[in-house]
Amino acid sequence: MRNPRDPYQQIDISALLAQFRHSGRIIITGAVLALVVVVALTMVYTVQPEEQAVVKRFGAVIKTSDPGLHFKLPFGIDDIQRVATERVLKEEFGFRTAETGTPTRYVSKNFPDESLMLSGDLNIIDVEWVVQYRIADPIKFLYSMREPTRTLRDISESVMRRVVGNHLGSEILTVARVKIANTTREEIQAAMQLYETGIHIITVELQNVVPPTAVQPAFNEVNESRQERERMINEAMKQHNEAVPRAEGQALRIIAEAEGYAAERKNQAEGETARYKAILEQYLVAPGVTRRRMYLETLSGVLPNIGSVLILQEGHNAPLPLLHLRDGQAPEEMKP
DSSP: OOOOTOOTTTOOOOHEEEEEHHHHHHHHHHHHHHHHHHHHHHHEEEEOTOEEEEEEETTTTEEOOOOOEEEEOOOTTTTEEEEEESSOOEEESSSSEEOOOOOOOEEEEHHHHHHHHEOSSEEEEEEEEEEEESSSOOHHHHHHHHHHHHHHHHHHHHHHHHHHHTTTTHHHHOOOHHHHHHHHHHHHHHHHHTOOOEEEEEEEEEEEEOOOOHHHHHEEEEHHHHHHHHHHHHHHHHHHHHHHHHHHHHHHHHHHHHHHHHHHHHHHHHHHHHHHHHHHHHHHHOOOHHHHHHHHHHHHHGGGTTTTBBBOOOOSSOOOOOOOTTTTTOOOGGOO
């Protein structure tokens, strides 16, 4: 070893060379280990369950990878770009989600250039809607168009304005919302396929469809008048539906009673006719007997209903109890 106090001491070359060789081995070993670590890190990549990975080699797309653990060429030869293909994304028009949570807070006053539209009857309507979509083809989404999301927004706004312009304002605000949403979704999807953006439209939902703020009080009054008209019409229809069946039922009851009365009178007349014919036949056979029998039958039917009958004899003040017509029998002293 060299003594620092002796400047003329000879240096041990062999020891110094051995020390350099040992340090070089350590450096080489560390470099190899670092290289192995870099190779391992750059060869392995993981794709999450909701993603697909696009693999590029020297900038050219060679394949896509499904979720899981995969290998690629190291040192940047293969480059990976992950795309969330299973996640449902959305674009908001006329409003923005300011804060998610319970409840979610929205901001909708700063985007009139997106939401104000002209209906088919030249009324201004404030339409807010959401386009929900999914990335169906990650390669087309990344490389077929420079800004596919911006293209989606422009096409969605253009289609919505055209569809709203083909409907009346009253329809847009009431009964045509589902039809407008479905038509818009179909046309946006057709445009996405035409431009090969790799986007699949899931749904289009109209969030808030109202008249502009300046005319909203007048519109509310019109709506109230329409609701009152509908209420009165419904009440009239209710009365109509109650009165008409009741009148029809009464008419059917009266007709049934009349038919029953007619049948009764007819049957009674036919019975009387048949009885008179039978009496006539008997009368033709024995006129005297028939007249007497008819006379007696008439008396037997009439006399019990007459009541008390008093027969007075000349010269006597008291009535003679000759006939007890109410009892239908003779007094005791007149019985044989």
